[in-house]
Amino acid sequence: MATTPNSTSPLSQFSFQFYNRPGISWSTRQKTEFIDELRACASRCLDPIPDYQCLSYSPSSLDDKLIAVARLGSSTGPIAAFFSSVILTVPSLETPTTTIPVLHTGLTIAVPEVRSLGLSVILGAHVLLHMLEMQPLGYWFTGLAEVSSNLVNLARYGHNVFPSPNISPSPSDMHLHIARAIASSTQTRAKFSISPEAVFDEASFVFRGANPPGSCFRKNSDDEQWHHRDKRFTSFYRKPLGVNEGNAVLVVGYILPSSILDPIRKESRLHGVTTGTKAKL
Structure with missing residues (x-):
């Protein structure tokens, strides 16, 4: 339908x-x-x-x-x-x-x-x-991107999203638990298209080198076509992405009915x- x-x-x-x-x-x-x-x-x-x-x-x-x-x-x-x-x-x-x-x-x-x-x-x-x-009653969700506009949308519509400029600079136990489950699983990394060589930074929730050179997902985070109209959120996510480094930010949050x-x-x-x-x- x-x-x-x-x-x-x-x-x-x-x-x-x-x-x-x-x-x-x-x-x-x-x-x-x-x-x-x-x-x-x-x-x-x-x-x-x-x-x-x-x-x-x-x-x-x-x-x-x-x-x-x-x-x-x-x-x-x-x-x-x-x-x-x-x-x-x-x-x-x-x-x-x-x-x-x-x-x-x-x-x-x-x-x-x-x-x-x-x-x-x-x-x-x-x-x-x-x-x-x-x-x-609600559920946990994740997102992974080298494009700041995608990350901004997830942060705006989700609840208790980490990392985000709107919550604590440190992840909760549940945020970290879900992130570690993803980072430690070869099978899940493959589902996320994360390079096996990528290193996960637990402080920033960044997979460094997630998209190696030649990857179709590798983007230049300085290119404005990948920016969101919310400049504050865009600036927040552009910083850990770096410039054409192949990094990807993992966001973990919760969806409430509201x-x-x-x-x-x-x-x-x-x-x-x-x-x-x-x-x-």
Whole structure:
């Protein structure tokens, strides 16, 4: 099922869809066709296209993904942008024999001609809202980026996000627990596309050398196209990123119902974000 924003909005040219771990129930052909579509979109932004996340043809690559897409025109139109997240399981801090779900916000792609429309925020809201259906009291999330605008969006919509200019300069025990679980796991590093040689700085939550030379994710943090309009937040994240050093900042935070429901009510661009986008697949 798909939804389309109000016809007076520039976003009315898009049809939005949501997919909840489609790899579990789809046939091999369905998975391959969908990955082909995602890769066609990603090819406009990434060179080379990585064998990573929802872009991988691995048989299980879509099994743990929550994916929101924006298609041009109808629900069968080409994908112009997508937001693909990963559901991780992390040992509980209080009871290590049990696990808690952590949503990694993952991979966001928008083709250049639609990048200024804020589709990444809209698609991200779709994903955060649907995860809230599964975890109605709230849930922990992570994000990793060498792009300050992505980090700013996560800090603005999340609760108790570290690092952020709005909270303590030191991580809490839970922030550190989740970060260590990611940094110490070869498998999770691969899911995050973190170089095996990258060094994690627990004080700043920076993976130094996360994106080595030649990586399609390596960005120049001084380039203003990657900056957010919030200059204070942008300045905060640009400092640990360095200049073309391949560093990536890990943010860890919590999503409360109000974290996403309040913006959906208050921000006009998010008014079309509802559970009606869920694809019953």
